[in-house]
Amino acid sequence: MAKTKVLERKPLSFAEKTFLPQIVTGLKTTFGTMLQKGVTLQYPDERPTIPDNYRGVPTLVKDPNGREKCVSCQLCEFVCPPKAIRITPGAIDAEAEPERAHVEKAPQEFDINMLRCIYCGLCQEVCPEEAIFLQDIFSLSGYSREEMINNKQKLYELGGTLPDKHHKWDKKKSAELAGNAH
Amino acid sequence: MNIQSIVENITINIDGQDVEVPKGINIIEAVKMVGKGKEVPHYCYHPKLSVAGNCRMCMVEMGMPMRDRATGEAILDENGVQKIGWMPKPTIGCATNASPGMHIRTNSEMVKESRNGVTEFLLINHPLDCPICDQAGECRLQEFSAEHGRGYSRFIEKKNVKPKRTTLGPRVTLDDERCILCSRCIRFSKEVAGDDVLGFVDRGTYSTLTCFPGKDLSHNYSLNTVDICPVGALTSTDFRFKMRVWFLKRTDSICTESSVGANTEIWSREGKIYRITPRRNDAVNDTWMTDSGRALYKAIESDDRLVQYTIEGVHKSPEEVANAAVELLQLGDVALVGSAHSSLEEQFFYKTIAERCGAKVSLVSHYGEGDGLLLSEDRSPNLRGALVTGLIDQLPEAKLDALAHDINSGAVKTVLAVNEDLTQLGIDSETLAKVKVIYVGTHANKTSQVAHLVIPSLMVFEKDGSFINQSFRLQRFKTAVPGPRGVKSDITILEKIAAPLAQEKAAPALAIDELWLRMVKTLASLPESLSWRSLPDEGVVLDAKAFLDLSFVETKNLKYDPVAFKEAHTASAQAPAAAAQEEA
Numbered sequence: 073m074a075k076t077k078v079l080e081r082k083p084l085s086f087a088e089k090t091f092l093p094q095i096v097t098g099l100k101t102t103f104g105t106m107l108q109k110g111v112t113l114q115y116p117d118e119r120p121t122i123p124d125n126y127r128g129v130p131t132l133v134k135d136p137n138g139r140e141k142c143v144s145c146q147l148c149e150f151v152c153p154p155k156a157i158r159i160t161p162g163a164i165d166a167e168a169e170p171e172r173a174h175v176e177k178a179p180q181e182f183d184i185n186m187l188r189c190i191y192c193g194l195c196q197e198v199c200p201e202e203a204i205f206l207q208d209i210f211s212l213s214g215y216s217r218e219e220m221i222n223n224k225q226k227l228y229e230l231g232g233t234l235p236d237k238h239h240k241w242d243k244k245k246s247a248e249l250a251g252n253a254h
Numbered sequence: 255m256n257i258q259s260i261v262e263n264i265t266i267n268i269d270g271q272d273v274e275v276p277k278g279i280n281i282i283e284a285v286k287m288v289g290k291g292k293e294v295p296h297y298c299y300h301p302k303l304s305v306a307g308n309c310r311m312c313m314v315e316m317g318m319p320m321r322d323r324a325t326g327e328a329i330l331d332e333n334g335v336q337k338i339g340w341m342p343k344p345t346i347g348c349a350t351n352a353s354p355g356m357h358i359r360t361n362s363e364m365v366k367e368s369r370n371g372v373t374e375f376l377l378i379n380h381p382l383d384c385p386i387c388d389q390a391g392e393c394r395l396q397e398f399s400a401e402h403g404r405g406y407s408r409f410i411e412k413k414n415v416k417p418k419r420t421t422l423g424p425r426v427t428l429d430d431e432r433c434i435l436c437s438r439c440i441r442f443s444k445e446v447a448g449d450d451v452l453g454f455v456d457r458g459t460y461s462t463l464t465c466f467p468g469k470d471l472s473h474n475y476s477l478n479t480v481d482i483c484p485v486g487a488l489t490s491t492d493f494r495f496k497m498r499v500w501f502l503k504r505t506d507s508i509c510t511e512s513s514v515g516a517n518t519e520i521w522s523r524e525g526k527i528y529r530i531t532p533r534r535n536d537a538v539n540d541t542w543m544t545d546s547g548r549a550l551y552k553a554i555e556s557d558d559r560l561v562q563y564t565i566e567g568v569h570k571s572p573e574e575v576a577n578a579a580v581e582l583l584q585l586g587d588v589a590l591v592g593s594a595h596s597s598l599e600e601q602f603f604y605k606t607i608a609e610r611c612g613a614k615v616s617l618v619s620h621y622g623e624g625d626g627l628l629l630s631e632d633r634s635p636n637l638r639g640a641l642v643t644g645l646i647d648q649l650p651e652a653k654l655d656a657l658a659h660d661i662n663s664g665a666v667k668t669v670l671a672v673n674e675d676l677t678q679l680g681i682d683s684e685t686l687a688k689v690k691v692i693y694v695g696t697h698a699n700k701t702s703q704v705a706h707l708v709i710p711s712l713m714v715f716e717k718d719g720s721f722i723n724q725s726f727r728l729q730r731f732k733t734a735v736p737g738p739r740g741v742k743s744d745i746t747i748l749e750k751i752a753a754p755l756a757q758e759k760a761a762p763a764l765a766i767d768e769l770w771l772r773m774v775k776t777l778a779s780l781p782e783s784l785s786w787r788s789l790p791d792e793g794v795v796l797d798a799k800a801f802l803d804l805s806f807v808e809t810k811n812l813k814y815d816p817v818a819f820k821e822a823h824t825a826s827a828q829a830p831a832a833a834a835q836e837e838a
Contacts, residue, residue, distance in 0.1 A: 145385035146498045163495045166419075176419065177386040177495050200385045244381075252415050252460065 122208035127193045129209040130184055131231030132224070133202075137242075138233060139172060141203035144179035148195035148204055156188035157195060174245050182224040186212060202236060266356040268292075280305070281347035282312055285360055294360055295369060295398045297376075297484045298436035299348035302540045303445060309376075309436050311398065312347035313368040315340060315359035344368050369402040377407065379414040379459055380485075381431045389486030391499040395434060416462055422452075423471030425491050425545055426480060433463050433487035439479035446542060446627075447475040463487065474625065477545045481531055492549075493529045502528055505734035506791060508721050510595060510714050511547040512624075513632040513808060515723030517792075518543060520551070520715055520734035527551040527715060527735055535792050538727065538813055544629050551715055554735070558698040560710035561738040572709075572742050576750035579670075579692050579707050583755060587667035588613035589657055589689075591674050592645050594620070594634030596744075597719030598728070599766065599786075601636065601643040602773050603748035604672065608645070610755035614666075616657055617650035618674050621807055630724055630814070631807040635714075638722035641801050642779045649804055653680035661685050668692065673711065675699040694744070711744050712737040718766045720786060722796065724808045725819055729793035730786060745769055798823045 087093055113120055122128070135141050144161035162180035166173035195204045209230060214220045222230070263274045268288055275284040282294045283301065297309035317340035320329040328336045338357050344364055359365060377399060384390045416430035435454065440463075444450045451469045454461045465471055471479065480488045502521040507530075509516040516539035521529045530551055532543035553559075563575040570578075582588075590613040592604050608615045617640055624631040640646045658681045660666040666689060669676070673695040677683055686704060693705035696713050716737035720730045737743070745764050753760035761768065770786045779796050802820055809816065 143386045144495075145390070146501070147385070150498070150500060161495050161497065174418070175386070247412060248415055248418075250412075250415070253412075 127191045127206040132227040133231040133234040143177045147198045151194045151198045154188040156185045158183045184222045186220045264354045268358045281350045294347045303441045307349040313344040314347045317357040319355045373403040387486040394484035438482045449473040507731040509547040510635040512630040513724040516543040525735045564708045580754045583611040589666040590615045591671045593672040594637040598639040605645045606752045619650040627812045636721040676701045710741045726796045726798040727793040730789040
């Protein structure tokens with residue numbers, strides 16, 4: 073048992089007994105704040121500015137040519153701590169998409185379960201193709217559990233296009249077309 | 255090449271530590287034997303192939319005790335210890351055989367530097383494909399680059415362009431840019447598969463792996479080249495882009511394709527099998543298996559899979575079906591058509607059931623053409639098991655003419671058929687209509703359609719058990735994936751049928767260990783000390799003396815020679831010794 077110490081309470085002074093000084097101090101704060109600029113936002117009519125490195129809903133992005141960047145290496149699925157990501161890998165049909173045949177691999181299905189996602193950003197960090205990004209969406213809702221699982225189409229809708237300048241696969245393709253020096 | 259048969263040991267010194275190794279062993283194997291996870295990195299060396307020595311990754315420093323050239327006397331240092339004459343340059347471990355007194359350094363600065371250099375050269379033209387490469391996760395180049403490489407590239411020139419997505423054969427796809435020219439696949443095709451189809455064309459960095467003109471990699475062992483490829487150059491067309499290997503769970507199993515009983519590994523994730531690869535067993539299949547054996551798992555998801563216990567086509571509970579089976583069997587006049595595809599445990603149960611209801615047992619042979627390697631003439635995995643359990647005492651016939659005769663004469667009223675379509679075996683559907691059929695099997699066929707009772711059975715991937723292969727080697731397989739929903743394991747349901755036949759109470763959930771206690775007590779061929787759980791991974795050779803007079807169909811193949819087998823097992827006094835030697 074911790075020792076308790078009983079403190080003598082000081083008797084209130086006359087001014088304190090009238091409560092007036094306290095009321096005045098309180099009103100000073102009230103009126104002072106009233107005249108200042110507001111610190112709250114009228115959400116959802118007003119939206120906060122999201123910092124660049126904010127970790128919101130993970131999305132899939134396309135390259136500047138509007139092509140799928142993800143090659144379904146499944147590293148994000150592997151690294152995901154709550155196992156929110158589920159990928160079904162597949163081959164790119166060379167006949168259907170000849171200009172992308174050299175990439176060989178793309179996800180058939182790509183599901184992120186937003187009920188499981190903890191917004192840690194490890195998927196973005198691990199992605200070797202820079203295809204998955206946690207963007208600025210912070211509020212999401214749905215009426216069913218199924219609605220909260222973002223499929224590939226939804227992920228690309230949310231993600232949009234990333235104007236990067238790597239052109240990794242384009243370089244690969246031009247090297248392939250150029251052939252060897254000898 | 256059989257390292258095991260060499261008994262003479264010599265002492266060599268590896269990284270300052272004296273170790274005993276068999277004479278003639280190479281440095282890679284010697285270092286592996288030292289244990290403690292020590293390994294000489296290598297690409298082109300494979301324990302079951304000839305030594306090519308072309309990857310230069312297994313460089314080690316080697317030294318021999320110094321002797322005076324003129325007198326042959328040992329040269330001693332100031333402490334009176336013989337001096338070691340270290341070679342000025344490193345040597346490759348795969349082609350260096352251990353000799354007495356040899357000193358090896360696997361971790362010196364020179365060795366590290368040479369590995370680093372080799373890795374850098376290999377990576378010069380290797381594409382940065384890891385995200386889309388199926389080998390990632392089990393790639394030796396990836397592993398050794400992380401372990402021995404420099405971590406960044408100094409190469410600013412353009413990488414070589416080579417053919418990608420080449421179809422080498424019906425099951426193998428080649429990506430030449432990833433190839434590190436180790437020539438394992440070439441040596442395998444030539445030396446093991448006996449079909450020399452692969453070779454290099456062009457020179458220097460332009461060297462390219464390809465099939466000889468007019469040929470393709472279509473032999474039944476082509477997928478072994480994918481297994482031994484240290485990088486992702488050769489990929490399985492079937493497994494390509496299906497799943498990353500780090501998600502897959504590995505389960506030890508046995509191939510059911512033929513009586514060879516190749517040891518396999520089942521790679522599965524969340525109850526779905528993605529591929530089957532061979533598991534090394536020097537006494538059975540080395541490190542190989544057939545392509546056809548790798549495709550067997552596809553039958554799991556076939557549409558005609560039996561998944562419901564039925565009586566006259568009506569869905570019932572397993573208990574109801576088992577009780578109905580007991581009632582039918584108790585009426586007598588039963589014939590049992592067993593299967594050499596059943597596990598040893600199931601065959602033990604069928605033997606018990608046959609004894610308890612006085613059934614006449616017949617088995618059907620499944621013979622085909624052997625290829626002299628890992629596909630034997632007997633296409634059933636456990637014919638020897640049926641002999642060991644006493645289910646049969648003669649080799650099976652191809653047809654069931656005797657049973658057809660018995661049915662027609664009215665001597666048989668009930669047939670318990672295990673995994674065999676009787677209509678294909680000399681019993682036409684008219685004859686079959688005269689009897690009540692209890693069908694136990696994995697897939698639907700014409701017999702299961704007319705069967706009175708249908709008991710669905712699990713496939714080899716879905717249950718625990720054991721098989722006995724062509725050389726009477728008892729081998730264990732484990733559950734890799736769960737069976738179809740609602741289907742109980744075969745031994746559980748067979749216990750529910752066998753126990754009431756002898757007025758016993760069925761064990762509620764029969765564990766395989768408990769069953770094995772019964773089996774070793776009953777079966778003379780199984781040593782008392784044996785248990786399913788304690789079976790070693792490489793299997794146990796059983797005493798085959800009682801069955802040597804039978805003329806088995808297997809001819810000589812990779813690890814089995816009928817003549818030598820008979821000789822080894824005939825001399826009864828030496829039989830255990832021979833078995834032990836084969837074991838070693």
